């Protein structure tokens with residue numbers, strides 16, 4: 001999918017809050033696609049064809065996008081609930097629809113465009129609908145900048161402007177199976193949004209456009225090079241090193257241990273409350289990622305062997321496992337067979353029985369300066 005390198009639907013919130021991010025993001029290499037993005041594109045492509053052709057979802061079984069394949073699972077858990085949501089919004093099937101359309105602002109904002117999932121019209125109401133197939137962050141619909149961007153752009157695009165002609169209301173819909181979120185707004189609100197967008201794009205074109213942090217930073221590709229981010233880290237480190245004496249730092253570390261325990265207990269308590277069926281505002285319990293297991297291990301071994309697949313793997317046991325076995329035979333593990341390799345350093349209190357690690361790099365640096 002082609003994206004505007006200035007601002008599109010999914011980046012509207014960031015650009016309107018942080019105009020300086022446009023120039024920074026343009027310096028970043030294109031972000032590689034991933035399994036989840038490809039799955040989302042596959043589902044968007046298929047659902048657009050379904051709503052425009054009235055074909056049955058199963059006719060698209062095994063459709064591919066990059067390495068992602070449309071499975072029955074995706075049809076049942078994503079496409080069918082998303083299509084059912086459409087029936088709720090348009091129960092009498094009277095909505096005129098335009099799906100998967102590139103919309104933009106023409107000469108008002110050259111190079112600014114996006115791709116709408118669905119633009120529709122029922123009576124005197126225009127509909128702007130976005131499918132969200134990811135399982136991650138729940139997206140709110142009210143004052144959603146992505147949907148307002150699509151509405152504003154669609155009002156200026158030949159293929160979609162018919163849906164907004166003389167409407168009194170514009171309904172924004174986010175379908176994130178199994179949820180459907182709806183918000184009705186007015187053409188006047190979208191006109192105001194467009195003004196704000198134009199202002200942000202103009203600010204973004206200034207050489208020292210403002211960089212402003214906020215929750216819009218979450219999806220910003222420029223985070224690794226953003227002075228607001230690196231500056232914040234540097235400043236925090238500098239303050240700690242220069243302004244905090246080591247006595248205070250030691251005291252802070254004790255507090256950090258306590259704080260870690262407090263956070264752990266707080267999470268455990270919330271889990272316990274939710275587990276008991278009560279609610280904690282803003283939180284819920286979800287299943288951990290499942291790991292596949294054999295239903296019947298012996299049956300699986302037999303089946304794999306029939307397919308000429310060796311179901312067993314052999315690997316060297318660890319020194320600890322060897323020691324356990326040798327102990328049963330009253331034998332000791334020779335020292336010269338084993339070496340202990342540390343994976344790095346960790347912070348410990350001064351009374352920890354382990355010896356302190358010699359900081360070789362700083363000692364070498366010190367010696368080097370003496371030699372100069």
Ligand code: SF4
Pocket residue numbers: 014018020021024211212213214216217220221222223226227228229
């Ligand atoms: S990380 Fe945040 S502050 Fe920095 S450019 Fe991106 S949006 Fe702006």
